[in-house]
Amino acid sequence: MAERGERLSVGPHYTSPPGVYDEAVDGDGAIREHYAEIVEALAEPESLARAVSDDLRRRGVTFGAAPDGLLALDPVPRVLTSAEWTELQAGIGQRLRALDSFVADVYSDGRVFEAGILPREAVEASPHFEPAMRGARPGRWVSIAGLDLARCPDGRFRVIEDQLRMPAGFAYTVAARETLSEVLPVAPPDVDLSSMFDELALAVRHAGPPGVDEPRAVVLCEGPSDAAWWEHERIGQELGVPVVTLADLEHRDGALVARVDGRARGVDVVYHRTDEARFTGADGRLTALGEALLQPCAADRLACVNAPGSGVADDKLVHSYVDEMVRFYLGEEPLLPSLPSYDLGDEDARAEALERLDELVLKPRGEMGGTGVLLWRDADEGERERAMAEIEADPGAWVAQELVELSVHPTVCDGHLEPRHIDLRPYAFLTDDGVRILPGGFSRVALERGSMVVNSGRGGGVKDTWVPVG
Numbered sequence: 001m002a003e004r005g006e007r008l009s010v011g012p013h014y015t016s017p018p019g020v021y022d023e024a025v026d027g028d029g030a031i032r033e034h035y036a037e038i039v040e041a042l043a044e045p046e047s048l049a050r051a052v053s054d055d056l057r058r059r060g061v062t063f064g065a066a067p068d069g070l071l072a073l074d075p076v077p078r079v080l081t082s083a084e085w086t087e088l089q090a091g092i093g094q095r096l097r098a099l100d101s102f103v104a105d106v107y108s109d110g111r112v113f114e115a116g117i118l119p120r121e122a123v124e125a126s127p128h129f130e131p132a133m134r135g136a137r138p139g140r141w142v143s144i145a146g147l148d149l150a151r152c153p154d155g156r157f158r159v160i161e162d163q164l165r166m167p168a169g170f171a172y173t174v175a176a177r178e179t180l181s182e183v184l185p186v187a188p189p190d191v192d193l194s195s196m197f198d199e200l201a202l203a204v205r206h207a208g209p210p211g212v213d214e215p216r217a218v219v220l221c222e223g224p225s226d227a228a229w230w231e232h233e234r235i236g237q238e239l240g241v242p243v244v245t246l247a248d249l250e251h252r253d254g255a256l257v258a259r260v261d262g263r264a265r266g267v268d269v270v271y272h273r274t275d276e277a278r279f280t281g282a283d284g285r286l287t288a289l290g291e292a293l294l295q296p297c298a299a300d301r302l303a304c305v306n307a308p309g310s311g312v313a314d315d316k317l318v319h320s321y322v323d324e325m326v327r328f329y330l331g332e333e334p335l336l337p338s339l340p341s342y343d344l345g346d347e348d349a350r351a352e353a354l355e356r357l358d359e360l361v362l363k364p365r366g367e368m369g370g371t372g373v374l375l376w377r378d379a380d381e382g383e384r385e386r387a388m389a390e391i392e393a394d395p396g397a398w399v400a401q402e403l404v405e406l407s408v409h410p411t412v413c414d415g416h417l418e419p420r421h422i423d424l425r426p427y428a429f430l431t432d433d434g435v436r437i438l439p440g441g442f443s444r445v446a447l448e449r450g451s452m453v454v455n456s457g458r459g460g461g462v463k464d465t466w467v468p469v470g
Helices: 033-040 045-059 082-106 120-124 170-183 193-206 229-239 288-298 310-314 318-330 347-354 381-393
Strands: 144-151 157-163 217-220 249-252 255-260 263-267 269-272 303-305 341-343 360-364 398-402 408-413 416-425 427-431 434-437 442-445 461-466
Touching: 045 170, 045 408, 045 416, 082 144, 082 157, 082 310, 082 318, 082 427, 082 434, 157 310, 157 318, 157 416, 170 193, 170 229, 170 442, 170 461, 193 229, 193 269, 193 427, 217 229, 217 263, 249 288, 255 288, 269 288, 288 303, 310 318, 318 341, 341 347, 360 381, 408 442, 408 461
Parallel strands: 217 269, 269 303
Antiparallel strands: 144 157, 144 416, 144 427, 249 255, 255 263, 341 398, 360 398, 408 416, 416 442, 427 434, 442 461
16 A cells, blocks of 8 residues: 555556546546555556456457457456546436437427427438338337447546447446456455346336237347357346347248247347348348348337337437437436537538548448548548548538547556556446446547557457446
8 A cells, every 4th residue: 555645656657648638647647536546456567467368268258359359358447436427327317318219209200300400301311210110119219328428638528429229348348347356456346237137138128019028039149250249148148038140030920030949939029239230221122130120120019129210319410419309308408418520411511521620530420330430630641532532422421520539548558557548338228217327337448559449349448447336
């Protein structure tokens, strides 16, 4: 333990970059109070990183997109204060209630369009809009969500993206906590994160089709070839449901059945985690996913988690209107605002954005997982030319978002601690009992110096995120 009056240090290799919020070090270079115990425990970061890898390997916690095939878990957890988490919880819950109301409204009365909050054509141009779902009444449109949050240089959190289609990683969140509980000399908060599987089970049950009180569920994925196969297996085990692929599904009398262990089993709810997120392709034809699921979902004989068409709520163009949705549907001021974006399909907005590209991030509106995202200031000439050609060909398919300097966090790099950029992905479940939020979630970390690419599929890593109990 540090002696009274002794100044703690993250280490000789650690220098906070200017103009960026450092999660562990304040503006005077002192360790923030809620990080003191963690920093004291990091005397041998290289051995801690090795112990983390050994534990993940022993337990088989694999992630196929990582260089060594294991979850890229950094041993230094992120710590949020009780006050920070209380504020985040309120903002997350508010935002998701508004988004769920929005999706239901899009496929029913369309009040949001009549009120002029956003244009109908903008939503119906989304690659995730499903006309077949008009008039459908699923048990729940949105059952699980993950928000990507940035802590800005002013210390406040803002939403970079809303992830409603297939937010990945929450089983890995449990695995991260299990590993650090074994490896770190500091005890994590006394929170049983595995209870999140109970929350998921409840969300799945409440998403069931009308009149089905105890729905039969499956986890739908690509199978063992999927990078996140470990997570899919863990979810299936914890929920006590089969893990299947599209090849295992078939229609019988308008209903869906799955072949499991050679026997046909009726299916009421599909939790889908496939590479294909779209039910209808750009050519208007059903994808393989749509062929299997869309018709019974539209007829209210099957439920998907989340429902087909709910992707309109995490469309990157729609994201810029969420603050207004909060005001419209809830009559409240947004507690967790969006980062501002430009609709490049709008001529005036596009002209303004093109004048300040170095301050913006270009994003295709319908993709996820960091696909197609371009930080203009860091892009080479070839990348810039390709992006501009695609924008010129179809400007309405792109948005430009304000570039924010993500906060930094002590991270083990080459055996010592260095600051690396991070974001935060909390997970929430929407049930008949309201919004239930997993304490903490993941913090995703860019492992390359200076990079702000935190996506796991593009070389990023993850951190356990601690929230004090009580």
